[in-house]
Amino acid sequence: MTISNLPSRASTLVIGGGPAGLVSLKYAVEYGEKWAEGEEPVLVEMESEIGGTFRWRGYENAELVSSKQLTCFSDFRYPLSAPDHPSLPNFVSYLHSYAEYFGITAYIHTSTKLISLNKVSLPKDDYKHMAVLQRLDSGKQPIGGPISILAKRVIITTGLHVTPNIPLIPGLNSELIPPSAPEWIHSSSYKSRSQLSNKEVLILGAGETGMDLAYEFIMSTSKRVWLGVRTGFLSFPKVLNNFSILGYTFDGNLPIDGLITNLFEDVYVHRWIAQSHLRWFISDFVIRRVMWVLTGTKAGCNQWCGELPPERQGRAYVFLNKSAKAIRFINQPYYKLSNIHKKIAHYIDPPLPDDIKERKIDIVPFPQKFDENGRAVFGKPPQHRSKENAWKTEVCKPDLVVLCTGYKQDWDWLGQGYPKGPEECEIRGVTSEKDLSVGFVGFVRPGVGAIPPIAEMQIQLFLLLSQNRIPIPKSPETYHLLHSPTSRIQYGVDHSTYMSTLAKDIGSSPGLFELWWEYGWFVLFVYCFGAAFPTFYRLTGPYRSSKAQGIVETELWETIRRRGLLGNIFMGVIPMTFYAIINISAYLIEKTWSFSAPLFGLPPPPDNIMDYYSNDKKGNADVKVKVN
Known part of the structure; x- marks a missing residue:
């Protein structure tokens, strides 16, 4: 559709053409109010093609770190024969197919940039959002003059990964x-190995992009690679395999983001257990010790350096780094697994060509500056990483510095009266009671999981709220990761807890008896043993789908079957039993407390158990802590 076909009014205006924007448009078309002619929903995307970050900030050899089973949308799935972790171009093709399948391409306007969004007051009119748009040519230069469009509802899906976050480092990019x-370049400018030929490279940042690029540099003709790490990272492979246990090689090929089960971990969880995050702490405690048995280190899966402080080593605190191909090269100077332990269990690194396998990635602290000769000047690494000494013994004078330092959000184009980002949206980070006609979709990041299915649940919630079809949720927020207060990133969530919370808000979280009554034992079993797949929340509720049962009985069942008998015992039956005991115990304590309180003059049991605790470092016992 060309810019001349833009309506002057839109029932829903979606800003951004990535996965969150496409699923928002699809739901607005399928489930929004019926619109008058010339007031249809509109999606605007400033790039020349849809796909968002997956299309425009990808690079050679990049692939999804979340599995296809968890990443794709509830009612449009990858075939079973597709790889578990498709390439980025393949996922962009999936997004194009999604738009075409649901017939929403006619509502999409690419090469159309939003200049500003302001509220206007028109008598007896609920179209109150005035967007000023600009058509762009292939070089992103303006074509014609600005165009205005009046919208009833606005959904902002511009994404977490658009504006590069570029720290100022003296001697590199300062005045x-x-x-x-x-x-130097930001990672958003990296596209292929050809940019690395015969260079000594310093990568700053050990997120998934930094680890991806470190591996790419090892596999290229670059001369040397350093990896600058601030506090640390938590490395896990995105697929569980390659473990040797008592001489037997485990090659289960299991995506780790589909291993957490629903029953008693996400559903039928007593509110005290949810508020205390007990499940996270217990699972982290167990996983760290299992990793020690299997790989010899608790810092991560076969991770021997660059670790986080011991008190923050767990998915309760950080985003799991699932780009693990580079970890073997980082481990080179630090790997110390004893021969006895190796006979019991160890991680098997995949085979590599002889000219590659002895290469290494030197891990260093984040540089304080670069001196007049172009050499990196480092401070000491944190105490828990004191064994790292490459920064002491050798000069780091790179030809190229790659800033894998993430992205930030810019809200300057939002006028007065709008929340300046999802952090000002008190309703699940999606919208605000002050104005339910404005929504932010796709702005949380799961520690282990994927943004697209979360965006699908968010748009479901937003539409119901903006149509006044459900009450505003009031239950406590127990899904936020426990970020440090000084952390730049505060938008991390536990994927399964957040999805389950949204499902309860929406009214699509199925009860066990309800599932058995309508669908039978098989669907009930898959739901209990499965992860928080979005299709589960289309079995019931306002967005019930006729496709959901078939997807659950085939693709989602396959994710459980692949674990095998032992896998389902250790990853399903044992955790379910353990958490069932904990949740039932909390329920019995609450009931006993409620019954006994009037008899003994005690206060009633609290709704929020965390009100009874304080972590005030000064020891003020009356300080209460809000855990979000």
Whole structure:
């Protein structure tokens, strides 16, 4: 559709053409109110093609770190024969197919940039959002003049990964740069190995992009690679395999984001257990010790350096780094598994060509500056990483510095009266009671999981709220990761807890008896043993889908079957039994407390058990802590 076909009014305006924008548009078309002619929903995307970050900030050899089973939308799935972790171009093709399958391409306007969004007051009219748009040519230059469109509802899906976050480093990109300063780029500008030929490279940042690029540099003709890490990272492979246990090689090929079960971990969880995050702490405690048995280290899966502080080693605190191909090269100087332990269990690194397997990635602290000769100047690494010494013994003088330092959000285009980002949206980070016609979709990131299915649940919630079809949720927020207060990123969530919370808000979280009565034992079993797949929340509720049962009985059942008998015992039956005991105990304590309180003059049991605890470091016992 060309810019001349834009309506002057839109029942729903979606800003951004990534996965969150596409699923928002699909739901607005399928489940929004019927619109008058010339007031249809509109999606605007400033790039020339849909796909968002997956299309425009991808790079050679990049693939999804979340599995296809968890990443794709509830009613449009990858075939079973597709790889578990498709390439980024393949996922962009999936998004195009999604738009075409549901017939929403006619509502999409690419090469159309939003300039500003402001509220207007029109008598007896609920179309109160005025968007100013600009058509762009292939070089992103303006074509014609600005165009205005009036919208009833606005859904902002511009994404977490658009504006590069570029820290200022003296001697590299600050005001005074010496002639010998190394070249630098942000990771958003990296596209292929050809950019690395015969270079000594310093990568700053150990997130999934940093680890991906470190591996790419090892596999290229680059001369040397350093990896600058601030506090640390938590490394796990995105697929569980390659373990040797008592001489037997486990090659289960299990995506780790589909291993957490629903029953008593996400559903039928007593509110005290949810508020205390007990499940996270217990699972982290167990997993760290299992990792020690299997790989010899508790810092991560076969991770021997670059670790986080011991008190923050767990998925309760950080995003799991599932790009693990580079970890063997980082481990080189630090791997110390004894021969006795190796006979019991160890991780098997995949085979590599002889000219590659002895290469290494030197891990260093984040540089304080670059001196007049272009050499990196480091401070000491944190105490828990004191064994790292490459920064002490050798000079780091890179030809190229790659800033894998993430992205930030810019809300300057939002006028007065709008929340300046999802952090100002008190309703699940999606919308605000002050104005239910404005929604932010796709702005939380799961520690282990995927943003697209979360965006699908968010748009479901937003539409119901903006149509006044459900009450505003009031239950406590127990899904936020426990970020440090000083952390730059505060939008991390536990995937399964957040999905389950949204499902309860929406009214699509199925009861066990309800599932058995309508669908039978098989669907009930898959739901209990499965992860928080979005299709589960289309079995019942306002967005019930006729496709859901077939997907559950085939694809989602396959994720459980692949674990095998032992896998389902250790990853399903044992955790379910353990958490069932904990939740039932909490329920019995609450009931006993409620019954006994009037008899003994005690206060009633609290709704929020965390009100009874304080972690005030000064020891003020009356300080109460809100855990979000």
